[in-house]
Amino acid sequence: MAEKQRKGSLLSFRPDIKVLDATLRDGGLCNNFAFSDEFACALYAMNIAAGVDYMEMGYKASKALFDPEKLGKYKFCDEQDLRKIVGENRTEMKLSVMADVGRTDFKKDIVAKKESVIDMVRVACYINEIPAAIQMIEHCKKLGYETCANVMAVSKARDAEIADALDMLGRSPVDVIYLVDSYGSLYPEQVAKLTLQYLEAGEKYKKSIGVHAHNNQQLAFGNTIEAASWGASYLDATVNGMGRGAGNCSSELLLGFLKNPKFHIEPVLRFISEYMLPLKAQGVVWGYDVAYLLTGRLNMHPSSAIQFVREKREDYAAFHGELLERD
C-alpha cells in the first residue's frame, strides 16, 4: 500500500465535509425521545444557523415492536410530526432518519421521497445483517432517498468480514458508508487504519465515507477528526455530546475545529445554555463516566455501564470484576 496522505490541512477546509447532527436520534436514547416541540424547533433553527448539513430527526421504528405510548415521536418520525417542526424544510439543511434492520416496517412506514420532508435514510445494521441492510437501501433508493449504511460495532468484526461488507455495500446503491464505533472502544490509530480501508472501498465504488464515534474513552472528538483527516467526509456530532451512555462527538468541539466559514459555533453555545443545561438539570444523564471507559476498553456493549450509572453505583472496581467475568 502506497504511503497514505492526510487530506487537507488544519487551516484550510474541505468542501466535501458534511456535519450531521444526531442529537434527537442518539440523544433520544437518553430520554426515551421525550423532546418537547420547543426543543426540537429550537434545535432545528440552531442547526441551520450553525451551518449543519444534515439534521437527523430520529428513528423510523416499528410501532408493532415499540410502544408509541412509552416513547417520544422521534422514535417513529411520522411525516406529520416532522412537518410540525420543520414545515416543508425549505432550507439548505437536509433531514435524515435512521432505520435499524429488523426494527422497522420500512416498506409501510417509509413513504416516497416526493411525499416526505426526509432527504436521507440511514440504515443501521450489525455486520451479519448486511444483506437485509442492502435490501432496505435498495428500497429507499428506489423511493428517491439518499442512503447511508451504518455498520455498527465494527470493533467486534473480523478483518475479512469488514472487507466483505465493504465490497457488498460498494456494489449496492448506497451513497455513504459509515465507520461506527458503537462501543467507544477504538483508539485513533485503529480509526485511521479502518478509515483508510473504508476509503479504499469508497474510491473504488464511488461512495462517501462517514464516521460516528462514542465517547467512552474521551476519544469521540479525537477519533472523529482523525477519520476526517484521512478523508472521511460525513461527520456525526450531537450538541454537548448528548447520546447513549458516554455520548458522542460534541457539536461544539467539532464546529469549533472545522475551518469552513459556513460553520458557526455561537448558535451551539446559545443552545447549550438555553436547552441542554436545563435538560441535564431535569436529570437526563449522558457523558463520560469511568463505567463507560471500562466497557469501551473491553470492547463491550455499554448496556451494563448504562445500568451501573442509572443505579448510581460508584464501585468501579467491583463493576470491572463483573465485566471481566462476563467477557
Place this chain on the structure above:
Amino acid sequence: MAEKQRKGSLLSFRPDIKVLDATLRDGGLCNNFAFSDEFACALYAMNIAAGVDYMEMGYKASKALFDPEKLGKYKFCDEQDLRKIVGENRTEMKLSVMADVGRTDFKKDIVAKKESVIDMVRVACYINEIPAAIQMIEHCKKLGYETCANVMAVSKARDAEIADALDMLGRSPVDVIYLVDSYGSLYPEQVAKLTLQYLEAGEKYKKSIGVHAHNNQQLAFGNTIEAASWGASYLDATVNGMGRGAGNCSSELLLGFLKNPKFHIEPVLRFISEYMLPLKAQGVVWGYDVAYLLTGRLNMHPSSAIQFVREKREDYAAFHGELLERD
C-alpha cells in the same frame, strides 16, 4: 525528513514508557493543595500498586511568595512533610516535585539528593525563561537529582523559538524535555509534529521526551497516546483527570491503554470510588466544560474559564464574545 514510523504497536509495550502521576501537583491547583494525609498516603499506596513510575508530590514553591497558611503542604513539599507520607520511599516508584522558574527559592529549599526522598525535580518555565530554567537544572543536577524541563504553553511559541529552546535544553544536563500543552489547544496532528520535533532533539542530545496534556477539548488522553505512539516516553496523568481547569489525561484511561503488564487499573478504580468521588462531592471542581473548550480553541490561558466556572455562569455565548474581544 524521512518518513517517520510510530514506535511499538497497540498490543505490545515499550519498556521506555514511564507514567508520572501528577494528581497532588496539577490536581492541587483545584483545591489549594488541601489534601488530607489520608488522601496522600492512599494515593501513594495506590500508585505503587498500579505500577506508576513517578509520583509528583507537589510544588517546591517559595514561602516568601506563597502563604503556607493559605496553601496546603504540597505547594511547598518540605522534606519532613513528604516523609510523613512516604517514609524513606523504599519502593520501585520514584518521587518528583515541580519548581516554577521565578516562583521558587530553589537554592535554599532544594537540599542535596542524599538528604531527600525526592528523585526528580521538574523545572517548569515559559519559553522565554529557558536560561533561568537551565540554571535551575544545572543546580539540581549537581545536587544529584534527575531533572525535567517542562516548557509550558508551547502552543503560543514560534517554530524558531521551539527549535532554539530544544537546542539549548539539549546542551544542558537535563534528562527529560516535556511537551506541555498548558492551554489544551493542540490537536493530535500538531502534537504528532511537535513530538517528532522534540524527539529529533532528544535523539541528537540523548534526552527522553515527555508529554503533559490538558483536557480543554477532550483531547488530553488522545494527545498523550498520540505523542507516545511517536516515541514520547514520559507520560503525565492524574487520577480522574484532576487538574487545573479542564484537567489532565486520566490515569484510568492511560493505564487502561498501556499494555505493560506491570500496570494495573484496579487500584485506580478503587481509589476513584473511595477518594475522588468524595472530593467531587465536597465541591472540588475540575474537568471538561464548554468554557474550557473556548479558551483552548482560542489558545488562551484557562484563567478566565476557571473564573467563569467558579462563578457558576452558564452564558457560554456571552463568554465567547468576551474572549474574542480580549484575543
